[in-house]
Amino acid sequence: MLRYRNILRLSQRRNYSSGATSGSPGGDKSGEDDLHPIRRTLRLLGNDMRKVKEFFVPKEKESEDDRIATQGKFQFAGERTRDPTAPDDFQTHCDVLIIGGGGVGSSIAYWLKEKARDGLNVMVVEKDDTYAHSATRVSVGGLCQQFSLPENIQMSLFAADFLRGAKEHFGQEVPLQFTPHGHLMLANDEHAESLMRSSQLQNELGARNEVLTADRLAARFPWLNVSGVALGCLGLEKEGWFNPLALLSNLRRSASGYGAHFLSGQVVGFEFKSQTDISVVGDAGANEGNYTGLEKAVIQLPDGTRRSCKFALCVIAAGASSGKVARLAKIGVGPGMLQVPLPIDERKRFMYALNSQAQSAPGMAMPMTIDPSGIFIRRDGLGGNYICGMDSYEEGNLHSFDQHIRSKLAERIPALGEAQVLDSWTGSYDQNVYDENGILGAHPYYHNLYLATGFSGHGVQQSLAVGRAISELIMDGQFRTIDLSRLSFDRLIVDQPMYELNNVLS
Ligand SMILES: Cc1cc2nc3c(=O)[nH]c(=O)nc-3n(C[C@H](O)[C@H](O)[C@H](O)COP(=O)(O)OP(=O)(O)OC[C@H]3O[C@@H](n4cnc5c(N)ncnc54)[C@H](O)[C@@H]3O)c2cc1C
Structure with a gap:
């Protein structure tokens, strides 16, 4: 290794020398191809x-007129089309x-x-x-x-x-x-410490989030089953x-x-x-x-x-x-x-649009929730709609929500156990x-x-x-x-x- x-x-290796490009950038180029x-x-x-x-x-200080001319850059109507x-x-x-x-x-x-x-x-x-x-x-x-x-x-x-x-x-x-909404990243015992450390670093760098214990999570999000959850990190701003x-x-x-x-x-x-x-x-x-x-x-x-x-x-x-x-x-x-x-390789991912009219289903205040099992889910507008997916899950097909995701989702958010799948789509990660x-x-x-x-x-x-x-x-x-x-x-x-x-x- x-x-x-x-x-x-390596950085020394990147010392290239080229006789072909060693001329003065500002040199005389008359008669040459300018392109x-x-x-x-x-x-x-x-x-x-x-x-x-x-x-x-x-x-000299930029005049007001110059500034306005620069702002005029936005006046294009659309893309130039070329054949x-x-x-x-x-x-x-x-x-x-x-x-x-x-x-x-x-x-x-x-x-x-x-x-x-x-x-x-x-x-x-x-x-x-x-x-x-x-x-x-x-x-x-x-x-x-x-x-x-x-x-x-x-x-x-x-x-x-x-x-x-x-x-x-x-x-x-x-x-x-843009829909401003915090993300809620849940961690089990194994990952709790790294969640805490990351949150500290994130806040030092200018993010704003707070780490909540399982009890505080349960009090704040009554729809969430916190069994197996040690901590959760909740974004307070700049997320959505x-x-x-x-x-x-x-x-x-x-x-x-x-x-x-x-x-x-x-x-x-x-x-x-x-x-x-x-x-x-x-x-x-x-x-x-x-x-x-x-x-x-x-x-x-x-x-x-x-x-x-x-x-x-x-x-x-x-x-x-x-x-x-x-x-x-x-x-x-x-x-x-x-x-x-x-x-870099393709990694297939499946996404599902869900609907639930259950009374205790998460409401408007629901953050984008990321479960240690790999499931992530967020609200999608009003009317009990949600978008859900699962990390590292690529062997299924668009109809395998019931097989791979439903039971895990029901464990974390019981009210969504009976959610109806409205739509599904697939796409590939540019996976490193x-x-x-x-x-x-x-x-x-x-x-x-x-x-x-x-x-x-x-x-x-x-x-x-x-x-x-x-x-x-x-x-x-x-x-x-x-x-x-x-x-x-x-x-x-x-x-x-x-x-x-x-x-x-x-
Ligand atoms: C289901 C799913 C959910 C995701 N959710 C999130 C999220 O919530 N937040 C987030 O930040 N990211 C998310 N991502 C990841 C994110 O979408 C990608 O990392 C990002 O879009 C990559 O952008 P890109 O321009 O590199 O790739 P792409 O958007 O795939 O663009 C690459 C382009 O290159 C073109 N191309 C390929 N080969 C050639 C060629 N030989 N000649 C000419 N053109 C070529 C392709 O046609 C394509 O349009 C998600 C990805 C998926 C699949």
Whole structure:
């Protein structure tokens, strides 16, 4: 097993040198193709240097008129439509190619374009514009801070802040239907101590929740059977649920309004380029001095034709398919560092809409309740409706509620023992089978590849922070807001899992 000290060696390995890109970003480019992706990226870095200068030499104060002009960004009517099969409409070059336009991919596009505007040409390739099988669409939109890792807590805190000010970000937004409601995470004796510790950390970081004993839980929630429950952690603010498809629509519409191009198509391969001027230090297996990089993505368009698009940077945000897309880039099947796969797999989950008219059924004050058995349930509007699912339960089918869930649910909430199943649906988690947490940041071998995937059961609420984080890495070369470096791919190479003790829905 590799140990932590190897992280240092890893960071040394990421010292790439490229003669091809060593020219001055601000150099003379007359007569050259201005769309060249590498030069555009360098020009951006030049912008960064200008920003540093502006920091030290303050500009004149922004006039009221300027401010209003900036706010005018919201006046776009909707997405720009493009016909990818029209001869001149397919982009053969882009600065950043994002594979997957679900919550995570659209958020990355949104944050990149919100910051860079015309300075960066961003293209998102999405294979299914109906999002019928995207996790984002079928998610229950739960938002809570009851995690054990500071990174997860901070990302969800940011989501709560962002959602509160959604109009500011999205202008005329598609209503997000945010329903503020605490989550109630129940723990048995075995997990009580870790629940207490996590709650303390969450509160230190800005969440607000309280730990209740079984007696207090019983007094507060008369519908709850507390046998086997030692403690429960109840969110007091910044928690609830929202409409994930509405968030996706807003992100996609806003990114598109800022000029991101959304292309209907499926990435089916990559084209590689041998670059002897780049060396990956320290990766003996990858043939030092003979670096083969990613140059183009091969995209299958809806009419079956295949075109390729050259990119300066590429981000894999393909949800549950990310492991497969990574394999197209030889991740997990190549030599040296490329032997390490991206451990993202599909994990089927089933959700049920229930109704109960029982007198003692939980009322409006019911929090999203997460039972140690893995069952989670919340109210769904008025009229005795609920949404329920069960963690780590994938072998069933849509009709197996009675077989797998009913008796456990009845044990915890007896009044729902006879609840009627109104509807059911299924979706797949983008499950990180290594440690059930997101993998984000630069790939340690490919100098122009980023990953943003594997958020397992909490990716919708994290999509906002993840998009912002990837935009920081691309534009600033480092995390500026939340330090998410512990969630990088490097942890797979040095075998340092980042387990989340309180995975709410995974
Ligand atoms: C039943 C269920 C309930 C959930 N509940 C919650 C919850 O309450 N709270 C929470 O925070 N999270 C929840 N999640 C998790 C959350 O939905 C996911 O983690 C999150 O949506 C992942 O977003 P994504 O953009 O990475 O993936 P997706 O939304 O799946 O998007 C990935 C996109 O990539 C596209 N794609 C794939 N391969 C290619 C390719 N080769 N070329 C082009 N496009 C491609 C796909 O079509 C897809 O649209 C839930 C998930 C499920 C299944």
